[in-house]
Amino acid sequence: MIHQFETVIIGSGGAGLYAALEASKNSNTAVLSKLYPIRSHTGAAQGGISAALGNVEEDKPEWHAFDTVKGGDYLVDQKAASILAEEAIQAVYDLENRGLPFNRTPEGRIDQRRFGGHTRNFGEGPVRRACYAADRTGHMILQTLYQQCIKNEVSFFDEFQVVDLILEGTKCSGVVVVELATGKLHIFSAKAVLFATGGFGRMFKITSNAYANSGDGPAVCARRGIPLEDMEFFQFHPTGIKGLGILISEAVRGEGGILRNRDGERFMEEYSPTLLDLAPRDIVARSMLTEVRNGMGIRGDRQIDDYLHLDATHLGKDTLMKKLPDISEFCKTYLGIDPADDPIPVLPTAHYAMGGIPTDEHGRVILDNKGTIVDGLYAAGECACVSVHGANRLGTNSLLDLVVFGRRAGKHIAQYAKGADGVKVDESAADEARQWIEQITDGSEGPHGGHITDEMQTTMMEKVGIYRNEKEMQEAVDEIQDLRNRYRDVRVQDTSSTFNTDLLEIIELGNLLDLSLLTAASALDRKESRGAHSREDYPERDDDNFLKHSLAYLEEDTVRLDYKDVDTSIWEPKPRTY
Amino acid sequence: MNIIVKVQRYNPETDDKPYFQEFTVEVDPNERLLDALMKVKRFQDGSLGFRKSCAHGVCGSDAMRINGKDGLACKTLVKEVVEKDGDTVTVEPLRFMPVQRDLIVDQSEFFEKYRSIKPYVINDEEVEEGERLQSQEERMVFDDTTNCILCASCYSACPVLEENSDFIGPAAIAQAFRFLADSRDLGFKERLKILDAPDGVWPCQNHFQCTKSCPRSILITKRINSIKKMLNNQKKQQES
Numbered sequence: 001m002i003h004q005f006e007t008v009i010i011g012s013g014g015a016g017l018y019a020a021l022e023a024s025k026n027s028n029t030a031v032l033s034k035l036y037p038i039r040s041h042t043g044a045a046q047g048g049i050s051a052a053l054g055n056v057e058e059d060k061p062e063w064h065a066f067d068t069v070k071g072g073d074y075l076v077d078q079k080a081a082s083i084l085a086e087e088a089i090q091a092v093y094d095l096e097n098r099g100l101p102f103n104r105t106p107e108g109r110i111d112q113r114r115f116g117g118h119t120r121n122f123g124e125g126p127v128r129r130a131c132y133a134a135d136r137t138g139h140m141i142l143q144t145l146y147q148q149c150i151k152n153e154v155s156f157f158d159e160f161q162v163v164d165l166i167l168e169g170t171k172c173s174g175v176v177v178v179e180l181a182t183g184k185l186h187i188f189s190a191k192a193v194l195f196a197t198g199g200f201g202r203m204f205k206i207t208s209n210a211y212a213n214s215g216d217g218p219a220v221c222a223r224r225g226i227p228l229e230d231m232e233f234f235q236f237h238p239t240g241i242k243g244l245g246i247l248i249s250e251a252v253r254g255e256g257g258i259l260r261n262r263d264g265e266r267f268m269e270e271y272s273p274t275l276l277d278l279a280p281r282d283i284v285a286r287s288m289l290t291e292v293r294n295g296m297g298i299r300g301d302r303q304i305d306d307y308l309h310l311d312a313t314h315l316g317k318d319t320l321m322k323k324l325p326d327i328s329e330f331c332k333t334y335l336g337i338d339p340a341d342d343p344i345p346v347l348p349t350a351h352y353a354m355g356g357i358p359t360d361e362h363g364r365v366i367l368d369n370k371g372t373i374v375d376g377l378y379a380a381g382e383c384a385c386v387s388v389h390g391a392n393r394l395g396t397n398s399l400l401d402l403v404v405f406g407r408r409a410g411k412h413i414a415q416y417a418k419g420a421d422g423v424k425v426d427e428s429a430a431d432e433a434r435q436w437i438e439q440i441t442d443g444s445e446g447p448h449g450g451h452i453t454d455e456m457q458t459t460m461m462e463k464v465g466i467y468r469n470e471k472e473m474q475e476a477v478d479e480i481q482d483l484r485n486r487y488r489d490v491r492v493q494d495t496s497s498t499f500n501t502d503l504l505e506i507i508e509l510g511n512l513l514d515l516s517l518l519t520a521a522s523a524l525d526r527k528e529s530r531g532a533h534s535r536e537d538y539p540e541r542d543d544d545n546f547l548k549h550s551l552a553y554l555e556e557d558t559v560r561l562d563y564k565d566v567d568t569s570i571w572e573p574k575p576r577t578y
Numbered sequence: 579m580n581i582i583v584k585v586q587r588y589n590p591e592t593d594d595k596p597y598f599q600e601f602t603v604e605v606d607p608n609e610r611l612l613d614a615l616m617k618v619k620r621f622q623d624g625s626l627g628f629r630k631s632c633a634h635g636v637c638g639s640d641a642m643r644i645n646g647k648d649g650l651a652c653k654t655l656v657k658e659v660v661e662k663d664g665d666t667v668t669v670e671p672l673r674f675m676p677v678q679r680d681l682i683v684d685q686s687e688f689f690e691k692y693r694s695i696k697p698y699v700i701n702d703e704e705v706e707e708g709e710r711l712q713s714q715e716e717r718m719v720f721d722d723t724t725n726c727i728l729c730a731s732c733y734s735a736c737p738v739l740e741e742n743s744d745f746i747g748p749a750a751i752a753q754a755f756r757f758l759a760d761s762r763d764l765g766f767k768e769r770l771k772i773l774d775a776p777d778g779v780w781p782c783q784n785h786f787q788c789t790k791s792c793p794r795s796i797l798i799t800k801r802i803n804s805i806k807k808m809l810n811n812q813k814k815q816q817e818s
Binding site: 036103147244246 | 589590591592608619620621623624625626627628629630631632633634635636637638639653655678679680682685689693696697698699705708709710711712713714716717720721724725727728757760762763795
């Protein structure tokens with residue numbers, strides 16, 4: 001079946017919904033999501049959204065932009081970071097005006113709190129910049145945007161999984177999707193397609209990410225010849241619940257929580273004398289792993305799953321109840337403890353992809369290091385790489401990225417879709433996707449995906465994790481290649497066409513395998529340490545050779561790497577200390 | 579430990595009616611029921627159909643009936659159910675919504691009812707600059723209702739819906755309260771005719787099953803009663 005729209009948006013998290021609100025003002029728009037719209041992972045973001053409102057102390061967008069650049073270890077495109085910081089203020093006001101229930105100051109203004117790496121006056125000390133709604137800020141953003149979509153009668157297609165992108169040369173003309181309810185393939189022909197499919201943390205064993213975070217957009221793009229940018233940079237959030245990976249917001253430390261080792265020492269004093277527990281996430285995660293390796297974890301056995309304590313017992317029940325209610329509940333549900341009485345056992349958890357589909361400041365997808373635009377193709381949010389996060393994202397900047405660049409992409413699409421010529425697509429555009437799905441469902445005997453998923457996640461966690469080296473990453477590349485070979489024989493056990501979630505999982509696994517390969521190969525090629533990419537064999541940052549974005553092309557079974565310049569037009573790269 | 583997960587199965591392509599199937603799963607007592615279901619799906623029977631996403635109780639995908647109680651599979655630890663009801667866990671789809679496949683139900687009507695209460699801040703007054711002000715007290719009045727993840731646990735738990743399938747249900751009403759109690763909202767009149775209708779708030783008989791089932795600790799019944807009070811006050815004002 002072929003559906004005709006002017007704009008098709010894949011994904012209904014923060015970026016997709018904000019883009020939909022803008023694009024639908026001026027173009028016939030459909031939002032496709034593999035989940036019900038309100039189930040997207042934006043809803044799991046906890047701590048806040050930063051904007052230099054200055055509601056509780058002096059702040060400036062320029063400071064915010066600088067923190068973002070330095071936080072990203074100077075791999076951030078600096079004009080994009082300035083846009084992010086400047087447009088943050090109106091973006092937060094817009095959300096408030098549309099009903100978002102922020103916590104308030106005694107004067108009734110939007111309240112703000114501290115977060116890692118956000119500082120006053122270019123690094124002097126922490127600043128209160130994160131606007132928040134308890135510890136469910138992402139949930140509130142998702143709800144507010146969904147509510148606005150209801151108000152504005154945006155068209156949704158629920159439970160449609162994207163499987164292919166239709167390109168003619170450098171022009172996009174639609175997508176191929178499978179409908180979960182019926183198993184049927186649909187073509188959505190559109191002048192403009194926006195990918196807003198979120199992250200892909202499910203390639204790792206321990207992750208804060210949802211099952212749905214399988215990187216569908218980036219994988220589909222990669223298989224159609226679009227490079228993925230900076231894939232080697234994957235953020236491990238310092239405080240996941242031990243063993244489960246469930247996120248314990250950085251807001252706990254923003255409100256005064258302290259990380260402690262087995263002797264009860266505040267070990268961040270040693271690693272980050274100025275910002276302490278509120279150093280950027282890459283630094284805190286490495287410091288924690290160093291403590292564990294030195295036998296200072298709580299068990300002290302130096303094993304990879306040893307853990308540390310996040311101490312919030314001194315914050316008081318009132319603060320925990322008003323500002324951190326959800327994480328208090330997570331602790332009670334999953335650990336059987338009350339953070340008011342006991343420290344929380346934590347360990348870094350795979351959390352956020354800094355890399356993704358390369359875009360310009362309007363969300364337009366870029367095909368190469370010469371800046372060639374793919375007409376009609378857009379990406380925004382975690383699946384995209386603008387790049388405002390560089391080698392390490394600051395906390396709260398992901399929600400901000402969604403609303404600022406989701407909105408910019410939506411606005412650009414609204415203009416583009418009015419001016420662009422119509423596109424013509426026929427049924428044959430779905431042929432390759434059809435062949436793929438027919439193969440998976442042809443009824444022949446084959447392995448199931450469960451073990452391949454397990455092995456992929458273990459390999460990525462152990463060999464492309466926080467600390468990396470040549471030998472292990474090469475092993476990871478080889479192992480992932482082997483898993484991709486085994487994947488070709490995978491077949492569904494579910495032969496039904498009605499709500500075949502088995503098929504869906506196998507499609508997702510294929511996407512994660514391709515992204516794992518691109519991640520491991522990009523990491524192997526970057527012979528330096530920068531931000532979240534820490535190499536034991538190349539411990540220093542190397543600006544002479546590696547102050548550049550990677551572009552990884554998936555070419556059949558190999559990865560070709562290319563590089564492009566970083567925009568350093570505002571601040572000169574400096575050593576990064578906190 | 580081993581537990582038996584007894585799941586209601588149904589595939590409209592092949593089954594006339596639902597039936598139960600048992601799976602033996604090795605689990606750690608501290609694992610989630612969702613982990614047990616995932617083990618079945620990944621290593622025993624890939625055809626088992628259920629929705630899931632965040633796996634920690636914030637997305638609302640995996641609401642189901644667990645030993646006859648509505649809730650989220652990812653917020654239910656194996657040890658809790660085993661301690662209470664023994665090591666066989668019965669899992670069924672939510673009630674009052676058509677079953678599409680195994681544990682997957684069609685939530686369109688649930689969302690239709692939610693949309694009917696106009697779930698967005700209604701206020702066309704221009705904001706001159708920046709943010710609307712709201713005091714901390716005003717903000718806290720409707721705080722718990724902002725937790726709602728529209729998982730439909732309360733809807734499935736509501737005894738009123740057994741008799742009256744047109745009742746808009748607890749989630750929609752609690753969300754109406756979320757906006758009516760927001761100092762920034764001016765939509766009382768617009769929502770009145772939906773809430774004051776025969777299938778609006780009035781069928782609620784204070785069974786409190788919604789409140790008990792809510793995985794986000796929302797005082798749903800209390801909020802429904804607050805709306806009844808708002809409507810009655812408004813009537814008194816009109817009469818006087």
